[in-house]
Amino acid sequence: MPRVTLKDIAREAGVSVMTVSNVVNGNLGRVSPATAATVERIVQERGYVPSGPAQSLATRRTRLVGLLLPARDGGISLLGSPHDVSVAGALEAGLRERDHHLMLRAVQDAREVQDSVQRWNLDGVVVMGFTDDELRALDLPEDVPTVVIDASADGRAGAVRTDDVGGGRLAGDHLRALGHRRVVFCGPTDSRSPVVAGRLAGLRDVLGADPVTVVARTSYEDGLAAGERIAREHPSATAVFATADLLAAGIQAGLIRAGRRVPQDVSVLGFDDADLARYVSPSLSTIRQDTAGKGRAAAELLLRLIHGDNPRDRVVRLGVELVVRESTGPASVD
Amino acid sequence: MPRVTLKDIAREAGVSVMTVSNVVNGNLGRVSPATAATVERIVQERGYVPSGPAQSLATRRTRLVGLLLPARDGGISLLGSPHDVSVAGALEAGLRERDHHLMLRAVQDAREVQDSVQRWNLDGVVVMGFTDDELRALDLPEDVPTVVIDASADGRAGAVRTDDVGGGRLAGDHLRALGHRRVVFCGPTDSRSPVVAGRLAGLRDVLGADPVTVVARTSYEDGLAAGERIAREHPSATAVFATADLLAAGIQAGLIRAGRRVPQDVSVLGFDDADLARYVSPSLSTIRQDTAGKGRAAAELLLRLIHGDNPRDRVVRLGVELVVRESTGPASVD
DNA sequence: CTAGGGAAGTTTAGCGTTAAACGCCCGCAG
């Protein structure tokens, strides 16, 4: 069953294809209401849907946005964290409402980026889950509107970020108010990620001194190891602030496994307010960030960039909020 | 900066566009090795990438696959569960390896399906997260290769499923071996989902009698409520088998909140072996299903359907495995 | 009475690619 084309509609309506095209695209300047109505009716009846490829070819715009993610472990886990999933969902919703489609693509190197973007003539690209260094290596095309999430925008690209410094401060305030003085900061500080650096900077702001830092990837397993290590190597610490809930959950489990009580002996504070913060026990106190807002903001910013109405602010920064649950409590007096 | 086209390459190489096209597509029957080499070199130098839209228009094939998901809560959470995320990741990887791209799209009704599929001339469609009834209402296009995940394939569509009956049996065997006789089954039994029905049937097979059933959506919150309800309304039950880990985690928390000990008073068994099964405490015993395998199988099956080499089996069923952790133990003697 | 202008179209050309049909030249069998 061949596709219904403009030509089919045109023939049936007794007008030229151009007229049908104009009606379909709401370009009603040159079409009489009567003709428009007829065409509209036939379009409905026949269930005509314009061909994306043909439109793209003619207009050089695709209404297609790529979401580029790191291809790790063979690319199986392309949405690594709950955070990413939530952002991706909101991004898709934001694009869908404005009549754009999302292409999901894991990429490994600049060549793959180039290929995806060029092949599909993507109108725009959103990049998530890469560190600044990786991003630089990806060599994102200059001429395609781009929004990076949780990374530094270099020049022309837009960026959506969380107020990480504010989040770090919030964490510091909370822990300080509970009487904690010896706080361990835990996260992938070796990745030179501006996100991690920001959270640490915020914490330092409040605590006044450099907190002890323990390096760990943001996975549960790394958290587990880090928790045990903290119990062993930093026995005097009374609180741990981790850059992600997943990591915090692991740390907490590791501490408990090492015989510490949470929060009586050690408080644990996470970041994100992922669902799992409520599932683990003790439930995690955390700095909530607005992941859905991130996705929506990315969609909006990108569409702005695409349409060329140069947004005043190419960097959107979303607020954070402290959520107190069971994993943080007053510092134990020793 | 305009796109590099076949024409550009052709001009530079002093041949016709058709020759370049043939070289690029590895259609070397009519091209001398020397010419091919020259063209190849220039293609590399110029970084030529074929235009997807143009190719699609000419060949009527897009190498584009749509992943259709339910648009719920405003479509923000398009990948509802960890299970879905993992499947989607593996699907993307499978398609990518075979040079196809994935379009992620939340849909609400038949019109939206129609629109996405027609507009982009999708070569194939994967559908996940819908019940059989919803699927029927979506009215998936007859003429587009389709693979449904965790639903019944109606006729021409392919299906990838888990051996749910086997999983149910495994659950039953495990609980039976531990001495449990009064088992509660918990899941969205009202949705007439073949997945849930299969797991229940497997459990019944082993237990010999109809287990008590408590209806609940597969969310942590519903699990929490269900757990408390089970403690109240079915105080003599010694084990609960839930259709998803997320649900099981909630049930377990609800039971504990109601004063029951897990597993001493009540055992809890989940399904999926999602990451969170390891994060909660007690850690969840569960029936592991191969979500990555599901995604890969879906990719493979779909590509088969697309290429018309009619696969012998349009229904792929993946195996399950019992994973024993802390949440299940011997039945308490009363 | 005519120029000008808007309303309602249509025609032309082109987006980048490919399938299919059509050369052309050379070597070799009859």
Place this chain on the structure above:
DNA sequence: CTGCGGGCGTTTAACGCTAAACTTCCCTAG
């Protein structure tokens, strides 16, 4: 010699759509 079949291409038309230029026709102002 003629014919004819490979090897190596080229040409043509089409895929479905749109931007821009072009055509009518009618109405109104001067």
